[in-house]
Amino acid sequence: MRMKIPLIFSSVMALATPAAAAPQGVDLATFQAAARTRLLQADTNGDGRLAKAEWTARRQAAGAEVKGDPAKMFDRIDANRDGALDTAELDALLARRFVRMDADKDGLLTADERRAVRGRVGD
Ligand SMILES: [Ca+2]
Numbered sequence: 001m002r003m004k005i006p007l008i009f010s011s012v013m014a015l016a017t018p019a020a021a022a023p024q025g026v027d028l029a030t031f032q033a034a035a036r037t038r039l040l041q042a043d044t045n046g047d048g049r050l051a052k053a054e055w056t057a058r059r060q061a062a063g064a065e066v067k068g069d070p071a072k073m074f075d076r077i078d079a080n081r082d083g084a085l086d087t088a089e090l091d092a093l094l095a096r097r098f099v100r101m102d103a104d105k106d107g108l109l110t111a112d113e114r115r116a117v118r119g120r121v122g123d
């Protein structure tokens, strides 16, 4: 009987491996974590939040792909009006963005869905 255990184990591994190797998309939490890390590259004073000047500088550096006034956009995102974008505010922004990008509403962003909006979202 003991000889069968490794066989069962290896067949379970064989079933699990393809799903791990070829994910169907990125879920919200993964998207938020990755995008938040990218946004916080603009956190030049390292306090873990984006001040308006940091946000504006980042939007301007993104150049022609960015539409709209960065300062007005900042004010919309800064829900508690303290003049900085914290993790919760960035995650709320990214959650709205995720919903817009998730064309088939399955809760996962595929590479195609992300490609479809590239250049429209500004980063
Ligand atoms: Ca804030």
Ligand SMILES: [Ca+2]
Pocket: 025, 102, 103, 104, 105, 106, 107, 108, 109, 110, 113
């Ligand atoms: Ca999707």
